[in-house]
Amino acid sequence: MARTVVGRGVVTFVDETTAGERRTAWGLEIAEERLTVRELIRRRVFQEVAEYNARTPRRIEPETQTALAERAFAGNGFLVLVGDRQVIDPDEEIELTLGTEVLQDVQSPVGTRPEPTP
Structure with a gap:
């Protein structure tokens, strides 16, 4: 699971295991006080794709990964909780x-799945 904690314009994504073990993944600067769930997902995916592309010679496209993440969210592939309330509308x-805590309960890291082959 990934937990997002907001503080001073930075959203910090924290990975959390089912055993409750936590590890800070990375921070993402957010200037806005309000943001759609869709935009929060998009920004997280773009950040994760940038980190993935920096580690490997094989490049993946953030737009493709964002579309995959949006489809996964729409199909209940992962949950987004704000505080203790589930958000279902992107x-x-x-x-x-x-x-504010935003929890993304994901099966695999968003933005790091290989692109589908045609």
């Missing part, structure tokens, strides 16, 4: 105030 705006 166009819902969430308030990113200091201390």
Whole structure:
């Protein structure tokens, strides 16, 4: 599971195991106080794709990975919880105030899946 903690304009994504073990993954600067779930997913995917592309000679496209993540979210491939409330509409705006926690319960890391071959 990945937990996002908001503080001082930075969204910090924290990986969390089912045993409750936590590890900070990385931070992402967000200037806005409100953001749609779709945009939060897009920004996370773009960041993860950039990190993936920096580690490997095989490049993947962030737009393709974002589309895959959006389809996965729409098909309940992962959950997004804001506080203790599940968000199901990707166009819902969430308030990113200091201390807000956004939990993304994912099966595999968003943005790191290989692109489908035609």
